[in-house]
Amino acid sequence: MTTSETMARESAKSSGQTYKPQDGLLLEVEDLHVEFHTPDGIARAINGVNFDLFEGQTLAILGESGSGKSVTAQAIMGILDMPPAVIPKGQIRYCGQDLLTMPDEQRRRTRGPEISMVFQDALSSLNPVFPVGWQIAEMFRVHRGMNKSDALERAVKLMQRVQIPAAKERVGAYPHQFSGGMRQRIMIAMAIALDPAVLIADEPTTALDVTVQAQIMALLQELQEERQMGLILITHDLGVVANVADKIAVMYAGRIVERADVYDLYRQPGHPYTKGLLESIPRLDQKGQQLAAIGGLPPNLMRIPEGCAFNPRCKFAQDVCREDRPALLEVAPGRESACHFAEEVLHG
């Protein structure tokens, strides 16, 4: 994004506060921890997550169910239920300002104009009793103080932008009157309404048919390029994001265990867990071979194993893995892995 474009976006914000990314750096998540204090005990869902997100960058977060992808996203959005959630440690900086220590009202004003989110199930995520146009227009009315008709006009434009046919006629229709794909487009229209710098999409296509999945991914990519947003794409299906993402972070038990460029990671995983994930995906070039699923279960977050959390399931595990927790370190250019034997995995 050129400087003049950045200026234009900033002047469009009327929230009073302006945020200016330094060298394109939008988001810095640093040593983030999230716990859930439940009657059964403390579930340590996020245990030290670090990553940066730049303008125009697409970061995919990959991991099994329960690995903490959604909790990470919700912590960034500030929509965790607290309690039971507690953030004992860490920072989430947006344009240099820590969101976690920001006053509530100031933080609220970042939701929508600065950071925005698309959820998995658009049917339950849209309010069933309000027309879709009204729900999109609400963004302009609440954050920009626009009147009803102007805001609705903007809503129609957004619906056209996300390619909803006959947008003008359907602006007054209710969520249940749309197909799953169209509903997700409406969610996306709502999320990009105020031209946010960061868009988080939490499994935006999981609930959809395969053909529709591709269309939605294409739309997200198009919008991301057009607006140079920083895009965080959460998925448990590498196939969905392979063509869209720049970088991939693989999560396990609330930590990032590997981070690399999409094609590097795809070609040559640098962590036993990633390797297992890739081997469990059917590939065209290995037709007929048995799929190797990762043995064992994800850890109980109330009793995460000592040392490397993956060690009970890991084929490469040695004694050191049960004692020492490996840090996420650069093991090759542009490639980080949290494994004592990363080099061996990478080259073996």
Place this chain on the structure above:
Amino acid sequence: MYKYILRRLLQMIPVLLGSTFIIFAMVFALPGDPTAGMCGERPCAPAFVAKFKQEHNLNDPLPTRYAKYMGNLAQGDLGTTFRDIKVADELKQRYPTTAKLAGMAIIFETLIGVIAGVMAGIRKGKFMDNLVLVSTLFVIAIPIFVIGATLQYYLGVKWGLRPVTVSPQATVNELLLPAFVLGSTSVAYVARLTRTNLVENLRADYLRTAIAKGLTRRRAIGLHALRNSLIPVVTFIGADFGGLLGGAIVTERIFNIQGVGGYLFTGIHNRDGVSVVGTVTVLVLVFLLVNLLVDLLYGVLDPRISHD
């Protein structure tokens, strides 16, 4: 939509016929002589009784009497009582009073019930929540005539804060306490229903979206969650309307209100079949119409409900 309304109106005919026939049969099966007490201290002369029975079709078999009655009703004639008073005239005078009473009770139960339910729901498990749960349980457990008589005694008789009885004019001020008593049980149910639904909706995905949109908590809860939570509440208030009319009979007795409920009570007491059947017929009709109205409102409140 119009087809739906027409269909519902047509459906009312068998319901109305069935319910009026049952009431008709029950009322005329009641023991007792309707001419008792009409001729002073003495029993009436046989000639008078015969003429009376002739005039009021009392010699016909039940189905014939019912048919004659419904024939008149179809022409808008609710009948004339044994004491020669037109039921329609009497009801015309009394209906506004009962409507006022019921309307005020509904406003009470909606306002207080919803506010209490919201305060409990957004502080789930806290003091306010427990207070509402316990006090509503209390109100539900006590019969309405006990609540009515107690409040009448303390607020009216003992402390003189409220009028003890209601004059025939039935002013809003006079009806405040009776309406509160009449709505009290429903207040409790509305509060509990609002609370339960609000708690459920506060967990809904769309509310998470509302927060993620950067709405204030007040707007997210007060508009998005509450709007959804109130749908079942509106349905309840409509369905509860019949119970409210039943309660009106008791309440009007306690506070000596010149309404339909009191009239019905007197009618049953005096074995005045015509006035009872006429009154109940109108009550059933009102009840059916209110239910239709509520169903239509339900469709407006919840767009997922279609009346096509």
